[in-house]
Amino acid sequence: MTDGEKIAAAAMPWLGTPHVNQARVKGIGVDCGMLLIGALEDAGLVEKGAIEIAPYSNEWHLHHSEEWFLSYVKKYCVPITEADMAIGDFLMYQFGRCVSHGGIYIGNNQIIHAVIDQGVILSDLNDVMFLDVHGKSRLRGIYRFKGVK
Incomplete structure (x- = not known):
């Protein structure tokens, strides 16, 4: 199993977890960024707590x-x-x-991600939520985990 497959498999049990800003507790609460970290931890690719994130508002962007x-x-x-x-x-x-x-590509044109008022869900890459008001993609980059040093 590749690291990517481990990440995707580790993310799936988070489905249905409510969206809670800055949380990272499976079944209780998580936001999109913490889902990425939680999947890395659950996949065994980083130790729990190895990636530290400064506190943030859910409206910082x-x-x-x-x-x-x-x-x-x-x-x-x-x-x-x-x-x-x-x-x-x-x-x-x-x-x-x-x-x-952010979200994690799980194959078959699908992404797992945490969404306010919906929690952790699966979405099609072509879902309208990923388009701006002009119909242009909001995607700004695709990144592959390289490890923690």
């Missing part, structure tokens, strides 16, 4: 332009092209002024 969320992803992942996307890769989307939403 509406008030700041710096790529805070993406800066964390880039510390532990490498960018890849859409053509090279594989199971377990992280898809990063822009909502608001910067990248502020």
Whole structure:
């Protein structure tokens, strides 16, 4: 099993977990960024607590332009092209002024992610939620986990 397959498999038991900002407790609460970390931990690719995230508001992306969320992803992942996307890769989307939403590609054109008011769900990559008001994709990058140093 590849690391990506381990990540995707580890993410699936989080389905149905409610969305709770900054939480990372399976079945109790998680947000999209913490889901990525939880899947890495559950896959055995990082030790629990090895990736530390500073406290944040669930509306930070509406008030700041710096790529805070993406800066964390880039510390532990490498960018890849859409053509090279594989199971377990992280898809990063822009909502608001910067990248502020992430999910895990699980194959078959589907992503697992945590959504406010819906919790952890599966969505098709072509879901309208991933389009802006002009019909353009909100996808701003695809990243593959490289490890924690």
